[in-house]
Amino acid sequence: MDNFEKGNRSDEDLESPEEEEVDPRIQGELEKLNQSTDDINRCETELEDGRQKFRSVLVEATVKLEELVKKIGKAVEDSKPYWEARRVARQAQLEAQRATQGFQRATEVLRAAKETIALAEQRLLEEDKRQFDSAWQEMLNHATQRVMEAEQTKTHSELVHKETAAKYNAAMSRMKQLEKKLKRTINKSKPYFELKAKYYLQLEQLKKNVDDLQARLTLAKGEYKTALRNLEMISDEIHERRRSSAMGPRGRGCWC
Known part of the structure; x- marks a missing residue:
């Protein structure tokens, strides 16, 4: 594709020095x-x-x-059966590692949410009943919601972690059997x-x-x-x- 040159319509038609500036x-x-x-x-x-x-x-x-x-x-x-089993085991290992990381993140989020709840509850107990702090109540409600969501995420992550670990162990077992046989x-x-x-x-x-x-x-x-x-x-x-x-x-x- 050649460069757009000044002989094209968009230059000739648009330039009219006698009438107006470009x-x-x-x-x-x-x-x-x-x-x-x-x-x-x-x-x-x-x-x-x-x-x-x-x-x-x-x-x-x-x-x-x-x-x-x-x-x-x-x-x-x-x-070939061994090398295919080896490939499957490697893939299962990567999936298990990702699942472990996901479970660890979910556990950390849940821990942080529970700490926020504990802090908010303590602050509410310390507040004078006549001077109820709505901001801390809102924080408590939000933290409670986060705990519920984090618990669901952790439960799911734990299940995935167990499934991928089982898959990895089975793949490794299959690979080792073939390695011994072949x-x-x-x-x-x-x-x-x-x-x-x-x-x-x-x-x-x-x-x-x-x-x-x-x-x-x-x-x-x-x-x-x-x-x-x-x-x-x-x-x-x-x-x-x-x-x-x-x-x-x-x-x-x-x-x-």
């Missing part, structure tokens, strides 16, 4: 237009480079892994699955880079279209103003 908005929108054009060109180049890099690494991974399969042989296929084939196939994991991480990062560049390109194109619409709107406003000025009072319905 609308100051025009220059600003032209600058935005040119900047977004530069951004689009840069993003398109980087996006194509990113896609090419992804394809290159994918081809390289395919070739290297196929070579290892031929070299290692049947052990790759035979050990120890020889696991050791033999280890270079293949380690290389596969390495390429997986690399391709995930390259894919994220491509997605980020695509998002930036979409944003730049949106800014370009916005600037173009703004220039067209300014052009229409100026032409309407000139038409109204050229028509004069009689053109606006005056019969004098």
Whole structure:
């Protein structure tokens, strides 16, 4: 996409030095237009480079892994149940860790809410009955509500924590059984699955880079279209103003 040049309608039509000064908005929108054009060109180049890099690494991974399969042989296929169980166990571990953190946060929120209730209740007991402090009563009501919500959250978090812990333990048990059963084939196939994991991480990062560049390109194109619409709107406003000025009072319905 080429830069927006001064030969375009939004420059020729809008500039009339003999009649009036150029609308100051025009220059600003032209600058935005040119900047977004530069951004689009840069993003398109980087996006194509990113896609090419992804394809290159994918081809390289395919070739290297196929070579290892031929070299290692049947052990790759035979050990797949273990490596899948290992992946499931790792995922279960992450879920269990998140559940533990959620339970700890819920416990802390509940503790803080109960402390607020205790403070508010003590203050209300100390208040002279003739000088009832409505602010502390409001605080007590709010803290009581927070305690109820925090208790519900803690109960749910505790349940999730137990479920994820059980899932993790089951996954680990399954993995250890397979590890014992397939120890020889696991050791033999280890270079293949380690290389596969390495390429997986690399391709995930390259894919994220491509997605980020695509998002930036979409944003730049949106800014370009916005600037173009703004220039067209300014052009229409100026032409309407000139038409109204050229028509004069009689053109606006005056019969004098």
